[in-house]
Amino acid sequence: MSASSPxxxxxxxxxxxxxxxxxxxxLEAWKYTSTRAISGTSWTPAVSxxxxxxxxxxxxxxxxxxxxxxxxxxxxxxxxxxASLNADSVGGLVDLSLEHAGLWALNAARHxxxxxxxxxxxxxxxxxxxxxxxxxxxxxxxxAHPRTVLRVGANARxxxxxxxxxxxHAWQNAMTELELGPGASVxxxxxxxxxxxxxxxxxxxxxxxxxxxxxTHDLVCGASLSRAEVHVQxxxxxxxxxxxxxxxxxxxxxxxxxxxVHHWAPHTSSEELYKGALRDASRGAFTGSIxxxxxxxxxxxxxxxxxxxxxxxxxxxxxxxxxxFHNDVKAYHGATIGRLDPAAVFYLRSRGLSPDAARRLLxxxxxxxxxxxxxxxxxxxxxxxxxxATLSExxxx
Amino acid sequence: MAGETPPLLEIEDLHVNxxxxxxxxxxxxxxxxxxxxxxxxxxxxxxxTLAHFLSGxxxxxxxxxxxxFEGQDLLALAPEERARAGVFLAFQYPVEIPxxxxxxxxxxxxxTLRRARGEExxxxxxxxxxxxxxxKLVDLPDAMLKRAVNDGFSGGEKKRNExxxxxILEPRLALxxxxxxxxxxxxxxxxxxxxxxxxxxxxxxxxxxxxxxxLSYLEPDFVHVLAAGxxxxxxxxxxxxxxxxxxxxxLEGSP
Numbered sequence: 001m002s003a004s005s006p007x008x009x010x011x012x013x014x015x016x017x018x019x020x021x022x023x024x025x026x027l028e029a030w031k032y033t034s035t036r037a038i039s040g041t042s043w044t045p046a047v048s049x050x051x052x053x054x055x056x057x058x059x060x061x062x063x064x065x066x067x068x069x070x071x072x073x074x075x076x077x078x079x080x081x082x083a084s085l086n087a088d089s090v091g092g093l094v095d096l097s098l099e100h101a102g103l104w105a106l107n108a109a110r111h112x113x114x115x116x117x118x119x120x121x122x123x124x125x126x127x128x129x130x131x132x133x134x135x136x137x138x139x140x141x142x143x144a145h146p147r148t149v150l151r152v153g154a155n156a157r158x159x160x161x162x163x164x165x166x167x168x169h170a171w172q173n174a175m176t177e178l179e180l181g182p183g184a185s186v187x188x189x190x191x192x193x194x195x196x197x198x199x200x201x202x203x204x205x206x207x208x209x210x211x212x213x214x215x216t217h218d219l220v221c222g223a224s225l226s227r228a229e230v231h232v233q234x235x236x237x238x239x240x241x242x243x244x245x246x247x248x249x250x251x252x253x254x255x256x257x258x259x260x261v262h263h264w265a266p267h268t269s270s271e272e273l274y275k276g277a278l279r280d281a282s283r284g285a286f287t288g289s290i291x292x293x294x295x296x297x298x299x300x301x302x303x304x305x306x307x308x309x310x311x312x313x314x315x316x317x318x319x320x321x322x323x324x325f326h327n328d329v330k331a332y333h334g335a336t337i338g339r340l341d342p343a344a345v346f347y348l349r350s351r352g353l354s355p356d357a358a359r360r361l362l363x364x365x366x367x368x369x370x371x372x373x374x375x376x377x378x379x380x381x382x383x384x385x386x387x388x389a390t391l392s393e394x395x396x397x
Numbered sequence: 398m399a400g401e402t403p404p405l406l407e408i409e410d411l412h413v414n415x416x417x418x419x420x421x422x423x424x425x426x427x428x429x430x431x432x433x434x435x436x437x438x439x440x441x442x443x444x445x446t447l448a449h450f451l452s453g454x455x456x457x458x459x460x461x462x463x464x465x466f467e468g469q470d471l472l473a474l475a476p477e478e479r480a481r482a483g484v485f486l487a488f489q490y491p492v493e494i495p496x497x498x499x500x501x502x503x504x505x506x507x508x509t510l511r512r513a514r515g516e517e518x519x520x521x522x523x524x525x526x527x528x529x530x531x532x533k534l535v536d537l538p539d540a541m542l543k544r545a546v547n548d549g550f551s552g553g554e555k556k557r558n559e560x561x562x563x564x565i566l567e568p569r570l571a572l573x574x575x576x577x578x579x580x581x582x583x584x585x586x587x588x589x590x591x592x593x594x595x596x597x598x599x600x601x602x603x604x605x606x607x608x609x610x611x612l613s614y615l616e617p618d619f620v621h622v623l624a625a626g627x628x629x630x631x632x633x634x635x636x637x638x639x640x641x642x643x644x645x646x647x648l649e650g651s652p
Contacts, residue, residue, distance in 0.1 A: 347494075354477055
């Protein structure tokens with residue numbers, strides 16, 4: 001079978017998925033997350049049906065979407081990008097030979113639409129490139145496999161926002177590929193705002209060229225089960241990334257944030273700040289996997305994963321995985337799992353705030369240090385409003 | 398003259414333990430509106446315990462005695478209720494809160510108190526005007542209102558920020574817990590100016606300090622010496638000056 005045609009690519013990916021299946025806890029990369037909510041549900045593939053577009057609500061105010069897909073159909077124009085059926089993939093980023101590549105293979109086999117952006121060398125794009133992927137699954141459980149590809153030329157600067165939304169019982173299995181040319185600068189935001197019954201799995205793959213830098217924000221604002229992966233290749237000298245994540249969970253929601261950064265070249269640097277606030281009986285997991293190959297002199301990595309346990313039955317698993325095969329590097333990692341500082345709660349109460357209001361304010365403060373570094377006012381305002389609403393629901397109940 | 402105004406704070410024969418160890422052992426003190434009382438004393442005498450206990454901090458066991466604030470039982474109130482009633486503690490070690498701007502925090506606190514008092518909340522513009530005016534009292538630049546609460550503030554900046562909070566919240570009774578500790582002369586002058594600007598006939602102050610230096614700026618009406626959990630001597634400014642010159646040793650065993 002020739003691997004050159006899109007059909008052949010899809011068939012090969014399907015065969016790979018058939019061999020691997022949906023990943024489960026037997027795999028090291030999935031040890032903290034049960035996927036029964038995926039494998040135990042009979043999913044109907046989303047079909048292009050403009051009539052079911054539920055895009056009128058749930059967008060980020062003040063954000064101009066270049067592309068908006070409702071049940072896999074592009075609504076209106078493709079803005080500054082282009083929509084296509086088959087992915088023009090960034091080569092070599094997604095390794096389907098890995099044993100935990102099941103969902104990547106499934107996306108490669110089934111993606112219904114691709115949002116693609118090519119940014120010319122030297123371009124500085126105002127605002128943000130933005131894509132919204134929405135599924136209306138208010139009927140039967142519905143799945144879709146969104147795919148986004150962004151190629152950025154040398155020294156170009158761009159912000160890309162992917163906004164995942166759904167109604168009803170949906171499963172979005174999204175995959176995104178980024179390629180940063182020399183000196184390019186990209187801020188990527190993945191805003192997950194799916195309905196409370198939905199499942200979200202997503203994987204970002206990025207290759208960073210010489211002296212280029214990638215900043216990411218993963219915001220888990222919805223879905224009952226969320227798995228968000230970031231895979232970065234710091235491919236050339238001077239490449240850097242700063243990965244940020246925020247998960248605020250309640251009820252029995254589960255979020256698993258998985259990152260893997262590969263330092264291939266000297267003077268590459270990576271930073272990670274993932275923060276979790278967990279209430280009730282929610283579950284969180286964070287993996288910070290860093291690989292430094294031999295010869296990466298002057299490389300550095302810094303990783304922090306503070307978690308705030310607010311519910312008596314909340315639980316979080318956090319694991320740094322540093323595989324460092326070179327001596328001349330700097331590496332730091334720190335994970336904390338704690339509760340609100342009683343001294344801080346008292347300080348606020350001594351100024352008149354009720355215990356609930358004090359705890360809400362301190363929780364918001366904890367989360368704000370991630371929100372504050374979002375790239376657009378519209379995103380900060382949206383996320384802060386979402387956080388405030390989420391935290392006050394609690395107070396009302 | 399002292400008997401003419403009603404008492405703001407009345408502490409009678411107060412006994413408080415920390416971890417079963419008696420710290421306050423029969424402390425009595427009356428503060429009337431318009432008065433400033435300074436409390437001095439050696440380390441471990443119970444000065445900070447008194448301030449923390451009055452503000453409602455956990456970790457202190459009330460053994461016996463009463464504390465009345467404007468006639469009501471202060472000890473029956475939760476910390477936030479005490480604040481809403483008009484009690485303010487300027488912390489010796491203010492807490493840092495990264496992620497919330499000083500400005501937002503001050504506005505939240507003020508509007509919480511205003512709601513509790515049945516007053517309308519201040520909108521952003523009115524609050525900005527108020528906070529700018531009050532910040533001038535302690536020379537706190539605008540930039541520090543935008544920064545996170547106490548986050549990365551120097552010792553002096555934290556203390557000035559406490560006094561700014563006090564100026565904005567306008568308590569009936571202010572407790573200052575070693576507000577002068579760690580301050581250089583300039584900061585001490587600024588903090589004192591802020592405190593003095595708040596003095597009026599309706600407000601009472603309890604100032605806890607180790608040093609006469611602060612009192613030379615504040616000129617309290619009364620100076621008390623707290624030793625071994627009780628007030629062992631009361632007087633005016635001259636008492637503080639005597640302590641500064643002679644230490645606490647000469648007071649030992651005094652009634």
